[in-house]
Amino acid sequence: MSPELLPDLTLILLLLIMAWGALYAPQRSDAMTLFIAFGVVVALIWARLDAPDLALAEAAIGAGLTGVLLMHAARALPDELHRRNRTATYWGALAFAVVATLMFLAHLLTDDSLLNAGLLDGETDMTPRLRSLADATMGDSGVEHPVTAVLLNFRAWDTLLELLVLLFALSGLRQLFPRESAPDDHATSRWPESLALMAAWARVLAPLLVVTGGYLLWRGSSAPGGAFQAGSLLAAAAVMLRLTGLLPPLRWSSVWLRLAVVAGALFFLTVAAITGIWGEGWLTYPAAYSGLLIISIEIFATLSIAITLSLLVIGEWEDLRS
Amino acid sequence: MNTLPLVTAIELYLTLGIAVFLLSLHGLMTLHDPIRRLIAVNLMGAGTFLVMVSLARRSEVPDPVLHALVVTGLVVAISATAFALRLIIAATKADRRGGKPEP
Numbered sequence A: 001m002s003p004e005l006l007p008d009l010t011l012i013l014l015l016l017i018m019a020w021g022a023l024y025a026p027q028r029s030d031a032m033t034l035f036i037a038f039g040v041v042v043a044l045i046w047a048r049l050d051a052p053d054l055a056l057a058e059a060a061i062g063a064g065l066t067g068v069l070l071m072h073a074a075r076a077l078p079d080e081l082h083r084r085n086r087t088a089t090y091w092g093a094l095a096f097a098v099v100a101t102l103m104f105l106a107h108l109l110t111d112d113s114l115l116n117a118g119l120l121d122g123e124t125d126m127t128p129r130l131r132s133l134a135d136a137t138m139g140d141s142g143v144e145h146p147v148t149a150v151l152l153n154f155r156a157w158d159t160l161l162e163l164l165v166l167l168f169a170l171s172g173l174r175q176l177f178p179r180e181s182a183p184d185d186h187a188t189s190r191w192p193e194s195l196a197l198m199a200a201w202a203r204v205l206a207p208l209l210v211v212t213g214g215y216l217l218w219r220g221s222s223a224p225g226g227a228f229q230a231g232s233l234l235a236a237a238a239v240m241l242r243l244t245g246l247l248p249p250l251r252w253s254s255v256w257l258r259l260a261v262v263a264g265a266l267f268f269l270t271v272a273a274i275t276g277i278w279g280e281g282w283l284t285y286p287a288a289y290s291g292l293l294i295i296s297i298e299i300f301a302t303l304s305i306a307i308t309l310s311l312l313v314i315g316e317w318e319d320l321r322s
Numbered sequence B: 001m002n003t004l005p006l007v008t009a010i011e012l013y014l015t016l017g018i019a020v021f022l023l024s025l026h027g028l029m030t031l032h033d034p035i036r037r038l039i040a041v042n043l044m045g046a047g048t049f050l051v052m053v054s055l056a057r058r059s060e061v062p063d064p065v066l067h068a069l070v071v072t073g074l075v076v077a078i079s080a081t082a083f084a085l086r087l088i089i090a091a092t093k094a095d096r097r098g099g100k101p102e103p
Helices: A003-024 A028-048 A052-076 A087-110 A114-120 A129-140 A146-154 A156-175 A184-189 A196-219 A227-243 A255-277 A287-314 B009-030 B034-056 B064-096
Strands: none
Touching: A003 A028, A003 A087, A003 B009, A003 B034, A028 A052, A028 B034, A052 A227, A052 A287, A052 B034, A052 B064, A087 B009, A129 A146, A129 B064, A146 A156, A146 A227, A146 A287, A146 B064, A156 A255, A156 A287, A156 B064, A196 A227, A196 A287, A227 A287, A227 B064, A255 A287, A287 B064, B009 B034, B034 B064
């Protein structure tokens, strides 16, 4: 065991403790807090595994927005909904996970089949075919950062469908708020207004978040960053301002809000249709304009992701019903 | 000397991904509280992402295809989580009203 594995082992141990606590902590509020901490540790692991795009996205989404989401939900739920877990469950879980993981590790270390050949021996070329394709066509993609090129050019279909998933989630959410009347327990879903310190912080943090989001969006074409990271940062800013009461309700009745929600998917679909009808094929950008097209799609997608995520996280009756 | 193969960081993270997945799979099957089960599903997702990102790190320059897939996965996971939480809240409210669903 070499000393350079020490930070990895620390992170792994931390992550296992967080996962264990998030599942089996006696109090549900503790479990939620540990789940947020789990997100932070995962973000550190992404950084350790040379995945800065993911570290940025995880820090904003996994650790930030998911935390607010859970806390917000916990306020609406009774304190102890669950039956207390018996001790036998812990030992069962522990035994199950340990035995299965050890079996996997033993397999990984003894079997020199497909996985091991590439892991232990740097000489073997284990580069997957998709990867080589991506590397070979990077020059034509219009952007320099490989992850952005994959997201918005080579696998643009995935990203388009992902924007549609966000739209579906939001329309599903709207179905849960009946149109006729505001819910009677409306008042209980309010946040305390006495958060003076948080309001003061929000005033400082929000402009910084907006600037950082814009920077990440712009930088995404040449370095880690991009529409998702920027969108989730902006959503975090909106959520923070909304919770401290500095931002009025995002009213669904406003045409601009609805436009902002669908802008990303709409623009993406328009580009897809235009390239499909007059161009070389569905989502095949003309080489001369691909950089410009990718940046424009990203700008609209950032807007949509930011608004949709903030509605998903804190949307209440007054935000979602006209 | 070299009887035991040296464990690399990538293999450790790969195993960690499997461990987190299995632990939360067990949690999903045995826990009763809906919020905890939702957390368990999220942890299973995190375990899967860990496996994918470890596999992406096998070569000197990490694989952008897997990274892009995980970025997509993160956003889909949070939209699903947000919707599931609202469903849990709606179900709990319906229960409190005497087991009848909302009109």
